[in-house]
Amino acid sequence: MAAVLDASPAVAAPEPPRDCPLCPRLVAFRDHWREQEPSWHNAPVPSFGPVDGRLLIVGLAPGLRGANRTGRPFTGDYAGELLYSTLITFGFATGTFEARPDDSLRLVDARLTNAVRCVPPENKPTTDEIRTCRPFFSATIGLLPSLSAIVALGKIAHDQVLAAHGERLSHHKFAHGAVHRLGDLVLFDSYHCSRYNTNTGVLTTEMFHAVFAKVRAHIDALG
Numbered sequence: 001m002a003a004v005l006d007a008s009p010a011v012a013a014p015e016p017p018r019d020c021p022l023c024p025r026l027v028a029f030r031d032h033w034r035e036q037e038p039s040w041h042n043a044p045v046p047s048f049g050p051v052d053g054r055l056l057i058v059g060l061a062p063g064l065r066g067a068n069r070t071g072r073p074f075t076g077d078y079a080g081e082l083l084y085s086t087l088i089t090f091g092f093a094t095g096t097f098e099a100r101p102d103d104s105l106r107l108v109d110a111r112l113t114n115a116v117r118c119v120p121p122e123n124k125p126t127t128d129e130i131r132t133c134r135p136f137f138s139a140t141i142g143l144l145p146s147l148s149a150i151v152a153l154g155k156i157a158h159d160q161v162l163a164a165h166g167e168r169l170s171h172h173k174f175a176h177g178a179v180h181r182l183g184d185l186v187l188f189d190s191y192h193c194s195r196y197n198t199n200t201g202v203l204t205t206e207m208f209h210a211v212f213a214k215v216r217a218h219i220d221a222l223g
């Protein structure tokens with residue numbers, strides 16, 4: 001049985017509008033950067049990848065000079081280098097990642113989204129902002145008919161997945177490498193592939209690959 005998704009009927013769209021007004025602090029930050037850098041995307045960053053994939057990867061939020069600049073998740077900042085090279089290694093992406101949305105990179109059997117769609121100051125969304133963005137996240141999941149596995153990059157992504165599925169956080173503790181069954185879905189946890197985590201050794205390439213090796217085995221076993 002698939003878990004019930006917590007999507008508010010008032011906001012059932014999977015992508016916020018370009019001028020989403022729901023989080024005043026994020027709107028102010030976005031407006032500031034629109035003035036400073038008018039050529040940047042500076043808007044909610046839409047999900048990327050086919051909707052008929054079996055895997056969903058969930059990041060935290062757009063990086064200021066990464067996805068907020070380029071308009072594609074994990075594109076233009078360090079976190080994307082490790083993520084996209086890993087996705088290519090494990091067959092979840094093809095082409096060449098050149099950190100530009102018009103490169104030849106394509107996701108395969110996978111979609112990529114963020115728990116929060118607008119760039120937050122200092123990469124830290126508030127609890128309210130995470131909750132406010134949840135209906136978009138739930139609607140995104142609801143539009144993936146073949147979804148079988150989710151990778152949560154960090155605890156905020158993990159908590160957003162659980163909340164969207166009406167699951168208790170206390171029943172599913174976040175831990176790198178942990179695997180949680182949520183109804184028909186399997187949730188795989190990983191530390192976020194941020195530059196901070198890799199520079200400090202919290203996350204190594206081997207640790208990150210070990211998570212995606214498990215995900216690959218899970219998807220392949222589906223046949």
Ligand SMILES: O=c1cc[nH]c(=O)[nH]1
Pocket residue numbers: 059060061062063066067072073074075077079080114
């Ligand atoms: O979590 C993250 C980090 C960088 N870029 C994103 O889109 N999401």
